[in-house]
Amino acid sequence: MNKPVDSDRGVSVIGLGAMGTGIARTFIHAGCQVSVWNRSRGKVDALVAEGAAGCASPEDAVRANDRVVVCLTDYEAWKTIIDTNGLDTCFEDRCLIQLTTGTLDRVREHEQYILGHGGRLADGAVMCYPRDLGTETSSLLMAGAPDVLEECDSLLSMLAPSWTNLGEDVRKPTILSRALMVDVGLSLIGVVNGVALARAGGISLDVFLEHTRNVGSIIPEEKIRLIEAIRDGNTSETQASINAWGEGQKAVRSVAKALGTNRILQDAVSSIFEEAERIGLGQDDLAALEKVFESEQD
Numbered sequence: 001m002n003k004p005v006d007s008d009r010g011v012s013v014i015g016l017g018a019m020g021t022g023i024a025r026t027f028i029h030a031g032c033q034v035s036v037w038n039r040s041r042g043k044v045d046a047l048v049a050e051g052a053a054g055c056a057s058p059e060d061a062v063r064a065n066d067r068v069v070v071c072l073t074d075y076e077a078w079k080t081i082i083d084t085n086g087l088d089t090c091f092e093d094r095c096l097i098q099l100t101t102g103t104l105d106r107v108r109e110h111e112q113y114i115l116g117h118g119g120r121l122a123d124g125a126v127m128c129y130p131r132d133l134g135t136e137t138s139s140l141l142m143a144g145a146p147d148v149l150e151e152c153d154s155l156l157s158m159l160a161p162s163w164t165n166l167g168e169d170v171r172k173p174t175i176l177s178r179a180l181m182v183d184v185g186l187s188l189i190g191v192v193n194g195v196a197l198a199r200a201g202g203i204s205l206d207v208f209l210e211h212t213r214n215v216g217s218i219i220p221e222e223k224i225r226l227i228e229a230i231r232d233g234n235t236s237e238t239q240a241s242i243n244a245w246g247e248g249q250k251a252v253r254s255v256a257k258a259l260g261t262n263r264i265l266q267d268a269v270s271s272i273f274e275e276a277e278r279i280g281l282g283q284d285d286l287a288a289l290e291k292v293f294e295s296e297q298d
């Protein structure tokens with residue numbers, strides 16, 4: 001059963017995919033009066049059964065509450081909803097909490113659009129699975145005007161008790177979330193590529209798994225060391241130079257070649273180390289590779 005509804009606790013949620021449903025459900029469990037809209041009606045009905053009020057149109061959802069969370073596939077989907085349903089006049093005095101993943105241009109354009117139509121905007125990026133919302137392991141990066149973030153604080157705290165305020169530049173959550181996703185994405189792609197190599201070479205995945213646990217155990221600490229070394233400008237002291245790492249990665253490439261696996265990842269890694277050597281970083285710590293990525297090379 002829902003907790004008693006507080007009159008300040010009304011919120012609309014537009015977009016009930018995996019994340020939007022998780023968001024709406026978290027608000028319901030926290031005792032909010034939640035109005036929901038989604039393109040496919042089945043997802044609305046499922047939340048109505050849990051205590052939400054279903055809206056017949058996105059306009060009804062925007063008008064139902066001062067604070068409106070939007071969580072869709074991308075900003076293009078939100079623009080389609082706005083255009084198709086003629087929402088231009090609905091944002092006056094509304095506070096939009098935009099949690100859709102976007103590009104920097106789209107995030108900026110959207111800010112101008114909402115402010116230009118009399119609305120207020122908090123823009124953010126969810127950095128956890130829907131199941132983690134509202135727990136200590138949730139993570140939510142937000143930006144917006146200080147008064148708007150203050151207005152949204154109670155709702156944001158329901159989603160992520162220690163949500164992060166990145167300031168007024170609404171592009172910051174996108175930048176930080178994408179910067180973090182480079183690491184997550186490449187680490188996971190690396191594991192999958194390693195599996196392909198191991199399997200092609202007749203190594204059992206149980207053995208691979210056991211050794212991944214051991215070898216991988218240094219990674220969290222090593223990541224922190226690299227970030228601190230870059231922050232402190234200390235990239236010359238090293239246990240293993242960029243040259244040594246480059247040789248190791250060349251050996252991976254030759255094993256991949258011998259086993260006949262696809263070398264798309266190894267080719268990309270090789271070009272990073274070749275560039276590092278070209279600009280004279282060979283004897284430095286791996287942290288110095290940041291210089292390779294600092295700016296687009298001509």
Ligand SMILES: NC(=O)c1ccc[n+]([C@@H]2O[C@H](COP(=O)([O-])OP(=O)(O)OC[C@H]3O[C@@H](n4cnc5c(N)ncnc54)[C@H](OP(=O)(O)O)[C@@H]3O)[C@@H](O)[C@H]2O)c1
Nearest residue numbers: 015016017018019020039040071072073077100101126129
């Ligand atoms: N899932 C996660 O673990 C996770 C984690 C962090 C961030 N996010 C971000 O959260 C956002 C939503 O992700 P999700 O996992 O919820 O995606 P999803 O399950 O694929 O849901 C997408 C939502 O967008 C709606 N939609 C897409 N195109 C539309 C259109 N043209 N018109 C109207 N509605 C449209 C879908 O409506 P229908 O139901 O009608 O198709 C659905 O509600 C994304 O930006 C994602 O990057 C997700």
